[in-house]
Amino acid sequence: MTLPPPIASTAANTILEKLSFCKSLNHIKQLHAHILRTVINHKLNSFLFNLSVSSSSINLSYALNVFSSIPSPPESIVFNPFLRDLSRSSEPRATILFYQRIRHVGGRLDQFSFLPILKAVSKVSALFEGMELHGVAFKIATLCDPFVETGFMDMYASCGRINYARNVFDEMSHRDVVTWNTMIERYCRFGLVDEAFKLFEEMKDSNVMPDEMILCNIVSACGRTGNMRYNRAIYEFLIENDVRMDTHLLTALVTMYAGAGCMDMAREFFRKMSVRNLFVSTAMVSGYSKCGRLDDAQVIFDQTEKKDLVCWTTMISAYAESDYPQEALRVFEEMCCSGIKPDVVSMFSVISACANLGILDKAKWVHSCIHVNGLESELSINNALINMYAKCGGLDATRDVFEKMPRRNVVSWSSMINALSMHGEASDALSLFARMKQENVEPNEVTFVGVLYGCSHSGLVEEGKKIFASMTDEYNITPKLEHYGCMVDLFGRANLLREALEVIESMPVASNVVIWGSLMSACRIHGELELGKFAAKRILELEPDHDGALVLMSNIYAREQRWEDVRNIRRVMEEKNVFKEKGLSRIDQNGKSHEFLIGDKRHKQSNEIYAKLDEVVSKLKLAGYVPDCGSVLVDVEEEEKKDLVLWHSEKLALCFGLMNEEKEEEKDSCGVIRIVKNLRVCEDCHLFFKLVSKVYEREIIVRDRTRFHCYKNGLCSCRDYW
DNA sequence: TTAGGGTTAG
Known part of the structure; x- marks a missing residue:
């Protein structure tokens, strides 16, 4: 049998050079065919393997085939870098597949092999594979390596087994600051803050000095407990030990104080930061909004460059939760214009803001955003939509959402x-x-x-x-x-x-x-x-x-x-400085809100509105309307009472709506006049609206404090029972 | 030829 002549190293180098210019899997495959025909070179196969794994057009099955062509048993020096790259890729599961192939071809793992596999197992929470790996590590005696042990702790915690992680921690012969931190951080993530603090004390007792990272976790945990005693204790520790504060630690401190509503302290640490990151700005926005200081929140928000979805959502929900729904929608529109795609959480705040606002046209717009962003099949979003449409008076749309829900x-x-x-x-x-x-x-x-x-x-x-x-x-x-x-x-x-x-x-x-x-x-x-x-x-x-x-x-x-x-x-x-909430009615036209108080004359069309009111009252009187002053609660003359009852905010809003009845393009899509009122509708307004719906042949929908009234042909959907 | 831990909303 004649063996092919051994390839000259210069030829191998030429192929290596060509390989390094490969741009696609096809190029790699062509060179691979050439190598298979002419070259037996371990270095080339390894390089080719590396290329097929790390190329942007990664093809795992091809890479695994190339791997099989490497003379066995492969050395860890060959596959460890690939394990590392795979574990960092968007497909961490591939690491586990590759690990199984290594075992299949008899490759020998060392302590460096375990870390990327464990990282991948953690990412996909593959507990079974992780436990199997633990057995392998035990057999080949790599378990005494503190890096590998920490990896196993992390893996168990990621798979939801905090007690298994603690077992690994307890059995370790040597613990350094990283080991302690990993265990403490995992306790915090599980919400076991007391365990975390206990461990922090044990760590100090065993003469391991906490570093910035561990303190960052502890500060963050203190913040999450909301317990001011913890906050004070950790602050005193930092001062007594003259701890140098890096960006992460300062961020955690700002977050802790902002979360506790101590904005003076939060601001003090915020000022100490020469470089401010997105996290700390978001924490400040969140802190100010929790204290109701929305102007301050907006200032920090405006100063923040390159805002991410979390930061935008914080500002949106700040307005939504503080009962500024229009502002929440404004910030949301800005976010969409800046190219940030909303997710379920941000959309939730927007839906809730729109529900509070009660404008049906806005509700439809929000619904279209949900479609555009592919969130229409989300159960929680659909549930929120039902509530939103209901509060905007769109009962048909509410029914439609409910009936079309996939689940x-x-x-x-x-x-x-x-x-x-x-x-x-x-x-x-x-x-x-x-x-x-x-x-x-x-x-x-x-x-x-x-x-x-x-x-x-x-x-x-x-x-x-x-x-x-x-x-x-x-x-x-x-x-x-x-x-x-x-x-x-x-x-x-x-x-x-x-x-x-x-x-x-x-x-x-x-x-x-x-x-x-x-x-x-x-x-x-x-x-x-x-x-x-x-x-x-x-x-x-x-x-x-x-x-x-x-x-x-x-x-x-x-x-x-x-x-x-x-x-x-x-x-x-x-x-006692107690005041009755003033009646406020709102009507929206062409995307603009018009608000009215009782006897309000601030509107620029005020004269026309009151003229319309006189006309409406005259027409209604012909239909038998007599103002009912029973709801007027002050001791004034009867004539004055009539004015007071006729000037109720919802009547002014209604007249404003009626003024535009001839302008077809300004009507609601169904010709419906929609009014939102903050208080309950009084008896007189209720009768007034019923008569208007008949005399002017208009459908009117009023949202009051607790329910909807749909007036049509002289009747109300509440059947006069409200 | 290689290595383990951190901060933001809801």
Whole structure:
């Protein structure tokens, strides 16, 4: 047999040179074919292997084939760098596959081989493979290497086995600061902060000096506990030991103080940072917004360059949670313009802001963003959409989202039931509740709040009673305060005030101001002066400055025309600096919001609005309208009362909406006038709106503090029961 | 021919 002539080293070098210029897998394959035909050279095969693994067009199966062509048993010197590269790649699983191939061809692992494999196992939480590797490490006696031991600790913790990690830690013969830090950091990540602090103390006792990294973790953990004692203790340690503070440690300190609302301290450390990173700026934005200092948050936010999704989301949710929904949407639009793609978390804040804003057109725009960003199949997003559309008065859109959901959970059903209840569609809510049961979805506490709320807002007393009883009888759910609240509301609204009081007196949980408020409100509607006073007194015992109780007390007296008593209460309110929330109505047209207070003359079209109001009143009077001043709660002349009731904010908003009725392009997409009000609609406005819907043949949807009124052809969806 | 640990929102 004739062997091919050994290749000259110059030829091998030529091929190596060509290999280094390979741009694609095809090039590599062509050279590989050439090598197979002409060259037997270990160095070339290794290089080729390296190239096929690390090239951008990585083809694992090809690389593994090349690997098999390397004379066995391969040395760790050949495969360790590849293990490392694979573990850092976007496909860490490939490391495990490659490791299995090494074992298959009899390759000998050393301590350097274990670290990348462990890193990959950690990344994909492959506990089984990790444990198998532990056995192998044990057999080949690499376990006494502190690096490998730390790798195993990390692996077990990443796979959710913190106790296994602790076992490895306890059995280690030598622990350095990295080992301690790994264990402490993992405890923190598991939320076992007490364990972390205990270990920190043990570490100091065993004379290992903490470094910046470990302190960074400890500071971060202190911040997460929210316990000021820990914050003080760690601060004192840093000062006493004159610890040098690097960027990470300063960031953790700023985060800790910002999280605790100590913005002065946070700002002090923030100022010490010569280079500010995105993390610390985000922490400052978050801290300021938690304290309600949104202007300061916005300043830091504006100063931050190259903001990432987290930073943008922090600013968006800051506004959304502080009840500035328009600002939240503005920042979101800016984010989209800057090319940042929203994720589920950021979209959640935006949806909630839009729900609070209550503008249907904005809701549709937010929904389109969800489509564009491919988030439409996310369960939590769809659940939030149900709530958003419901609060924007888009009941059809709400139904559409619910019916098209690829998957539904109890939250989806509860949200849809609640949406129907909010819109006065109690019978649909009850049908949906029945359908939910047919589809074997177990209702929870929240579901019952929605169903009972529907019953109480539509006067379905008997149904409400049955459903309340079924909570314990059928579903083994113990009613909570909010369920009793619904029952008080159910009886109260239906003028069954004795039954409402009995619910409060017999319930096994302590009542609160909301429950008594519900009874008191019912007493006001039904003119039950004595019981109303009784409820108001209970409220004032629990909360002496409760504005609602003081206002409702004065309302009751006003209804009875006891103006002296009304004045007494008003005096108390003035002394205590308690004010009734002012009625505020908003209407949106062409993307612009127009807000009105009672008797508001600030709008630039104010004259036209009041002229329109006069015209509307004249037309309605022909249809039999007489202003009902029963809701005017001050001692003034009858004529003045008429003005006050006619100048209610929602009437001004309505007239503004009607002024544009001829301008087709300014109408809502369905010709609907939509108004959002912060308080409950009064009796006079309710009648006024019903008549306008008939006389002007317009559909009007009003969102008040608790529900929707859809006025059409002289009727309201609440059937005058609200 | 090689090596283990850190900070941000919800």
